[in-house]
Amino acid sequence: MRSDHDTTRRWPCAGSVELEGPLGERARAWEEFLLNQPQGQYQQSMRWARVKQGDGWQGLLHLWDSAGRIEGGFLLLIKATRWGRIGFVNKGPVLAREGPESVRDALRRVLDVARTERLRALVLQPPDRSSIRWEDLRHFGFCRAPVPGIIDATLIASLDGGREGILARLSRTARKQVRSALRHGVGIVEGTRSDLPRFFELMCHTCRRQGVTPNPANVEGIYRRWDAFQSQVKVLFARIGEELVAGRLLICFGVTCTSEKKGWNERFPEAHPNTLLSVEAMVRAAEWGCRYMDFAAMDRRLAERMLRGEDVEKEISSTRYNFNLRLGARPFLLPCAHVWMPRAWQRPWVDWVLSRRWLARQLERIMSR
Numbered sequence: 001m002r003s004d005h006d007t008t009r010r011w012p013c014a015g016s017v018e019l020e021g022p023l024g025e026r027a028r029a030w031e032e033f034l035l036n037q038p039q040g041q042y043q044q045s046m047r048w049a050r051v052k053q054g055d056g057w058q059g060l061l062h063l064w065d066s067a068g069r070i071e072g073g074f075l076l077l078i079k080a081t082r083w084g085r086i087g088f089v090n091k092g093p094v095l096a097r098e099g100p101e102s103v104r105d106a107l108r109r110v111l112d113v114a115r116t117e118r119l120r121a122l123v124l125q126p127p128d129r130s131s132i133r134w135e136d137l138r139h140f141g142f143c144r145a146p147v148p149g150i151i152d153a154t155l156i157a158s159l160d161g162g163r164e165g166i167l168a169r170l171s172r173t174a175r176k177q178v179r180s181a182l183r184h185g186v187g188i189v190e191g192t193r194s195d196l197p198r199f200f201e202l203m204c205h206t207c208r209r210q211g212v213t214p215n216p217a218n219v220e221g222i223y224r225r226w227d228a229f230q231s232q233v234k235v236l237f238a239r240i241g242e243e244l245v246a247g248r249l250l251i252c253f254g255v256t257c258t259s260e261k262k263g264w265n266e267r268f269p270e271a272h273p274n275t276l277l278s279v280e281a282m283v284r285a286a287e288w289g290c291r292y293m294d295f296a297a298m299d300r301r302l303a304e305r306m307l308r309g310e311d312v313e314k315e316i317s318s319t320r321y322n323f324n325l326r327l328g329a330r331p332f333l334l335p336c337a338h339v340w341m342p343r344a345w346q347r348p349w350v351d352w353v354l355s356r357r358w359l360a361r362q363l364e365r366i367m368s369r
Contacts, residue, residue, distance in 0.1 A: 030063060033070045034094060035254050039127035042253035043091040044075045047228040052077055054224050055216070057088070062113050071096050072106050076113060084120030091127045098131045107132075107140050115342065123147050125337035128154075137338050146336035153303040155295040155321060155329035159257075159286035166282050169328030177272035178279055184240070184271035188280040191235040191247070196222045199235050199247040202263025209266065210320075222249065225260065229253075233260075234288075236281050238273035246273045248281050257285035258294045278327055295324045303331035 027046045034040030042048055049059025056079050063073035074092035078085055093106040114122045124142070126132035138144070146152065159166060167175065191199065200219040207214040216222060226233050229251055238246040246264040250257050259281065264274055282293045298321050305312050316322050 026063060027061070029070060030061065030073060033073070033096075037094055037096070037254075039091075039094050039098070039130050040254055041091040041094075041127055041256070042229070042232075042251055042258070044094055044127075045253070046075070047232075048090075049075055049077065050228040051221070051224045054220060056080070060113070060117070062109060064109065069096070072102065072109075074106070074110060076110075076117075078117060078119070085118065087114055087117065087119045087122040089122070089124040091125060094127060103132055103136055104139070107136065111140060111340065114340065119342070122340040123150070123337055124340065125150055126335040128332070128334050130335060132335060134336065134338065137340075140340070142338040142340045144338075147339055150337040151297050152334050152336045153298045153300040154332050154334060155298045155324045156332045157282060157293040157295070157324070157327055157329040159282055159291055159293060162286045163283045166279065166286065166328065170279065171326040171328075174275055174279070174326040174328075177275040180270075181238075181272045181276035184268070186268075186271050186273045186276050187239045188277060189237050189239050189244075190284075191237055191244075193223070193226055195235060195237070195244070196226060198244055199237070199249060199261075199263060202244070202247045202265055203249075203261050204263070205265045206263045222261070225249065225251070234284070236277060236284070238277040240268050240271060240273060243267070246277050248277060250281060250285065252285065252288050252290055255289075255291040256294050257281075257288065257290040257292070259296055274323070275327075278324075282327070293329070295329055297321075298324075298331055300333065303333055306331045307333070 031045060031047075034042075034044055046059070046061065049057070049061075053059065057077040058079070060076040060078060061073065062076065063070055065071055072093055072095040074089050074094065077088045077090065079088075089110060093110060095102050095106055110122070110124065124137065125147075134142075134144075157166075158169070161168070167178075170178070197219050200214075200222050203222075204214050216224075226235075232252050234250045234252070236248050236250065237244040245267050247262065248259055249261040251260045252258075259278075285293055299319070302312055302315060302319070302321065306316075316325065
């Protein structure tokens with residue numbers, strides 16, 4: 001059953017949160033709704049649409065309410081590609097109450113908008129803490145194969161107890177590295193907008209070391225994050241002498257602080273600047289009122305094995321995830337992203353395409369930009 005009031009608004013990203021009139025009021029109401037929902041994440045924020053506009057995505061906000069209160073909604077990002085218009089609902093829909101009926105109603109609304117927008121394909125990943133699962137999506141014709149390139153597991157650290165609690169949960173190795181960093185004179189400083197080019201340099205250095213393409217591809221993408229989230233975004237640096245050697249870009253939204261981007265120029269490894277930087281980022285996130293630190297990625301296969309209690313120490317020790325595990329983070333499985341096609345005959349074909357890595361990479365490139 002549909003709610004009393006149903007609205008869809010295209011969003012011209014520049015200045016949208018500050019717009020006057022009904023759209024501005026609805027945008028602010030949606031932001032407040034997200035901040036007060038366990039499933040609300042910054043990827044559904046109007047601010048994120050502003051960030052993604054620079055990558056060629058158009059934001060479309062759809063809300064519904066009852067008796068003047070928002071019952072649910074979703075931000076749909078749309079991008080024109082050589083295959084046609086593709087949509088992405090990232091960490092949505094977000095509902096005031098998740099139940100079988102409200103979930104079905106929300107998914108119907110998502111697909112109604114997808115058809116109205118004549119999308120060639122729609123990718124949807126439910127919120128991290130949502131009860132929406134593949135079985136719900138299958139009922140509405142989503143393809144079985146998960147979409148590659150979209151994070152489906154992560155590492156999350158509790159920030160309970162502030163500095164003392166965070167330090168107590170560190171591994172023995174991490175505590176030793178923190179002491180070493182302090183002996184070597186590593187300092188942690190909070191940067192400003194003028195420091196973002198330096199942060200981007202550090203981020204690109206890390207990307208080259210890992211053999212991946214920087215995302216965003218230029219410093220303008222970092223500026224857009226800073227300008228969109230304003231007081232909710234921070235950049236911290238590890239400094240040795242006068243040199244900024246490592247950095248983390250943090251987005252604080254609701255009870256979660258996400259390590260959105262990071263970088264290190266590989267200098268002074270004996271001083272362990274990254275360990276002190278990461279610990280101090282968690283401490284400051286707790287001071288900002290967050291309860292969790294999300295390190296934003298983990299291999300799903302390894303996460304599943306860890307959660308089953310299997311011994312994966314040997315495999316983990318050679319990965320970058322081991323660093324965050326030593327900080328007290330624990331694996332957390334996320335709902336997988338699935339794709340919906342408007343015609344039923346296309347869906348088995350898409351499942352076949354997603355099973356072929358070289359074809360799946362094409363969709364992965366689109367979704368990651």
